[in-house]
Amino acid sequence: MKAARVLPVFSAAYAVIYLVAMYENLALATYYPRLRQWFALTVTDLPKSAGPAMYWYGWIATAAIGGAVVALLALALPERPLARFMAVASWAAPLGAVLVIAFLLRGWFLA
Amino acid sequence: MVTALLIVHALCAVFMLGALTHQTLSVWWPPAPGERSFFASFRAVRAAAYSNAIAAMFVITAALGAILYPSYRLAVRVVLEDLRLNWANGIFELKEHFVALGLGVLPTYLYYWREPAGDNALGIRVLTTLLAFIVWWGFIVGHVLNNIRGFGS
Numbered sequence: 192m193k194a195a196r197v198l199p200v201f202s203a204a205y206a207v208i209y210l211v212a213m214y215e216n217l218a219l220a221t222y223y224p225r226l227r228q229w230f231a232l233t234v235t236d237l238p239k240s241a242g243p244a245m246y247w248y249g250w251i252a253t254a255a256i257g258g259a260v261v262a263l264l265a266l267a268l269p270e271r272p273l274a275r276f277m278a279v280a281s282w283a284a285p286l287g288a289v290l291v292i293a294f295l296l297r298g299w300f301l302a
Numbered sequence: 303m304v305t306a307l308l309i310v311h312a313l314c315a316v317f318m319l320g321a322l323t324h325q326t327l328s329v330w331w332p333p334a335p336g337e338r339s340f341f342a343s344f345r346a347v348r349a350a351a352y353s354n355a356i357a358a359m360f361v362i363t364a365a366l367g368a369i370l371y372p373s374y375r376l377a378v379r380v381v382l383e384d385l386r387l388n389w390a391n392g393i394f395e396l397k398e399h400f401v402a403l404g405l406g407v408l409p410t411y412l413y414y415w416r417e418p419a420g421d422n423a424l425g426i427r428v429l430t431t432l433l434a435f436i437v438w439w440g441f442i443v444g445h446v447l448n449n450i451r452g453f454g455s
Binding site: 293 | 368371372376379388389391392393396398399400403405406407408409410412421422425428429435
């Protein structure tokens with residue numbers, strides 16, 4: 192269960208990285224459903240005939256890998272102070288990300 | 303095939319809705335000793351026993367959603383744009399992001415339910431409530447969008 196103590200670090204880092212990846216469009220992969228084709232990283236320059244691009248899968252991959260790396264690094268931190276900090280950060284980060292995303296997407300409802 | 307997957311996706315969501323609603327109410331409003339009403343019974347579940355099933359169902363439901371998503375992107379979203387139903391596209395955008403964030407929360411949710419020490423008590427409550435909100439949001443949005451433009455219509 193020792194390694195499991197960094198799971199809250201993963202969740203907090205995942206939320207922050209997902210937010211940044213979505214906002215800056217940093218996808219590890221791009222899917223073009225009309226072409227049924229995957230591309231590495233963020234691809235935006237295909238002709239219009241390629242249809243819409245989907246970055247959602249790529250953002251999740253970016254956040255998952257980024258969160259895992261941060262969690263692995265956190266294994267080096269002392270257990271007790273980390274647990275105390277993560278007791279709040281582990282839920283505050285995803286909750287904050289939900290609120291920030293709702294704010295960023297408000298344009299859909301105001302137009 | 304897409305319609306069948308959509309129905310399975312919705313049924314998984316219904317299962318999670320029930321489990322997470324029981325669990326959320328039980329952590330915020332446990333029944334008083336001796337309380338025997340319907341609502342007290344609804345809250346008097348062994349909430350920790352739900353967590354593994356909820357996490358598994360969340361992953362399965364999200365995976366089914368991910369498989370269905372390209373069909374939505376090509377067949378539904380375009381229609382919503384043509385109809386200028388910006389709010390409908392907006393609530394779906396929120397759904398996709400909330401579900402993605404929910405996936406990231408699951409490891410901590412499981413960890414806290416297995417180690418419900420004093421430090422983790424608030425985390426259990428907030429993360430359970432957050433997952434319940436995400437699942438309720440996803441379910442209602444899916445239902446509304448299916449009413450506007452269901453697959454196969």
